[in-house]
Amino acid sequence: MMIEKGVVPLFGVSGWRKGVRPLFRCLLALLAAATLGAQTAPQKIVVGSPTLIADQRIPRDYTPDGRNVSPPLTWSQVPAGTKELAVICEDPDAGNPPPFTHWVVYKIPVTAKGLPEGLPIDPAAAMPAEIAGAIQGVSGFRRPIYRGPAPPPGKPHHYHFVVYALDVVLDLKPGLNRAELLAAIQGHIIGQGELVAIYER
Amino acid sequence: MTFISRRDLLKRAAVVGAAATASADVARAFQASDDVAPHGPAEAGHYAGAAHEMAAAREPLENLTATEADLLDAIVARLIPTDANGPGATEARAAHYIDRALGGALASSRQAYTAGLEALDRYSRSSRGKPFTALSATDQDSVLIDVETGAATGFPERSSVFFALVLNHTQQGTFGDPYYGGNANFVGWDLVGYPGVRTMVTAAEQQRLEKHELTPNHKSAYDYESFTKATASLSRQSSGREGA
Numbered sequence: 247m248m249i250e251k252g253v254v255p256l257f258g259v260s261g262w263r264k265g266v267r268p269l270f271r272c273l274l275a276l277l278a279a280a281t282l283g284a285q286t287a288p289q290k291i292v293v294g295s296p297t298l299i300a301d302q303r304i305p306r307d308y309t310p311d312g313r314n315v316s317p318p319l320t321w322s323q324v325p326a327g328t329k330e331l332a333v334i335c336e337d338p339d340a341g342n343p344p345p346f347t348h349w350v351v352y353k354i355p356v357t358a359k360g361l362p363e364g365l366p367i368d369p370a371a372a373m374p375a376e377i378a379g380a381i382q383g384v385s386g387f388r389r390p391i392y393r394g395p396a397p398p399p400g401k402p403h404h405y406h407f408v409v410y411a412l413d414v415v416l417d418l419k420p421g422l423n424r425a426e427l428l429a430a431i432q433g434h435i436i437g438q439g440e441l442v443a444i445y446e447r
Numbered sequence: 448m449t450f451i452s453r454r455d456l457l458k459r460a461a462v463v464g465a466a467a468t469a470s471a472d473v474a475r476a477f478q479a480s481d482d483v484a485p486h487g488p489a490e491a492g493h494y495a496g497a498a499h500e501m502a503a504a505r506e507p508l509e510n511l512t513a514t515e516a517d518l519l520d521a522i523v524a525r526l527i528p529t530d531a532n533g534p535g536a537t538e539a540r541a542a543h544y545i546d547r548a549l550g551g552a553l554a555s556s557r558q559a560y561t562a563g564l565e566a567l568d569r570y571s572r573s574s575r576g577k578p579f580t581a582l583s584a585t586d587q588d589s590v591l592i593d594v595e596t597g598a599a600t601g602f603p604e605r606s607s608v609f610f611a612l613v614l615n616h617t618q619q620g621t622f623g624d625p626y627y628g629g630n631a632n633f634v635g636w637d638l639v640g641y642p643g644v645r646t647m648v649t650a651a652e653q654q655r656l657e658k659h660e661l662t663p664n665h666k667s668a669y670d671y672e673s674f675t676k677a678t679a680s681l682s683r684q685s686s687g688r689e690g691a
Contacts, residue, residue: 310598312574314589367589387596396598447600 289325291439293409296320297363304405304445309394311447316349316392320360321409325437328356328411332431334424337395339403341386347424348405349392350383352431353416367391384423395445402446411437450526450591450614510549510557515564516542521580522567523617525587534634541620544629548616552627556612563609566602567594573601626669633665644668 296318297305306312319333335349351361358377365373365382369390373380387393397403412434422430508516523536523545536542549557571579571590579590593599595614597607620629622639630636636643642656643664655661668674 310574310593311600313586314574314593314598367585367592387592387598389592389596391592393592393596393598396593396596 288411288435288438289323291324291409291411291437292322293407293439293441294320294322295360295407295441298407298441298443300441300443302443303402304395304443309445310396314392314394315364316361316394317407318361318363319407319409319441321439322359323437323439324356324411327413328437329415330354330356330412331358332410332412332427333361334406334408334410334427335392336406336408336424337397337403338406339401340397345406345424347386348394349385349407350390350422350424350427352381352383352418352422352427354380365392381418381420381422383427384421386424390421397445397447399447402444404442404444406440406442408438408440410435450595506543509546511546511560515560516546517580518564518568519545519560519613521587522591522613523620525584525591526614526617527621528584533638536617536621538631539621539629539635540631541617541629543631544620544623544627545616547628548619553616556616559603559609559612562603563612566606567599567609570594570599570601570606574599624667624669626667633663636665637663644671644674646671646673 298308298317298319304317307315308317321331324331330352331354332352333349333354334347334351336345336347338345340346351365354361354377358380361377362374369382372378382390382392384390385393395403395405410431412431413436414434416430416434418427418430505513505516511519519542520537523541527536527539527541529535529537545553545560549560567590568579570593571577571582574593575582575586575590577586579587582590590599591610594602594606595610597605599606602609619627622635622641623629624644625631625633633643635641640659641663642661643666645652645664645666648656652661669678
């Protein structure tokens, strides 16, 4: 069929419009996020561990090269007004799209000063008394338990153990993954901190 | 900890129902191995007592080594565990099914079992410090999860490939027709409420079935002469081709 010459620049304009409109939307979204962020900047929580050391290699018992139990975590400087806590362990060096999620824990009582080592891998098993009521969400391995670093051979991966302090007790159901948890707690994060450790195979 | 959910079990029941009446391919494959011929359809009733006999002593293995069979027994016991829901792969004798099938329908997987079982035990020792059979049930589950997710090391392919193979065969050995050496005493079918192979269902039976009140008939497909004739015919065709 015949193609009119006039069609070509029209396509060009259309393409230009398509490219620019999302850009404006992104800018607006960024501005909105920045404004919101300024209003509710989470206070910094100090995250530690009896066995994990920041920026150091994760001991093998917290990986499938060892017993693959969940590591103990501690936290302090949790903001006043915190009602409950949540923890996510994620690896921004993996995942499609990143990060790859290794652990999701929520509904952690505000009385808890951390997480003990080795949370149960049997979903029917009770949580340790100090974190009674806490729920393990679904990781990137599609199971509601901790599974440690198993990066492909090559460069070291960074594992972020992120602690969130929430200003309300949310009605969070079992089975949430990282994205669902983050969506559910959005707007309620009044404190946040992390411990980053590394692992490579 | 389970590797197969209740919902999966119910879905599986439907598959088993279909497979029970249409497993001619598997049947034909088994006819190729010489152990099947002596087991006529009349023997199906003998499976009733098999689970109890197994507890006393292991009968001679057909394909696996004793070490491999011990390890496989331990694995299938965790994949479909014996628990509050009822009997599991151990009572169904899923490992016995796999041992037999590795000389017949699953012969192409024999090498994968040799390599995979060896890799799994080596991984268990290197990561948990003990052979798999010496670990607690929780630690066995932990190892199997790492094998399932592909996080375990030392396997010929990704460990998840071997896991999928064993899980598939364990399900076959638990929920398949007892004729093939698993689903002993029909425990798998009872577990999922499958009422047994039937060539006809009356209106009254259909109603009881829908109310989950139909008593399982504990019949194998091989308890029916029509099915046996069909597989025998297929077997003749198959051996005829092989001879040509």
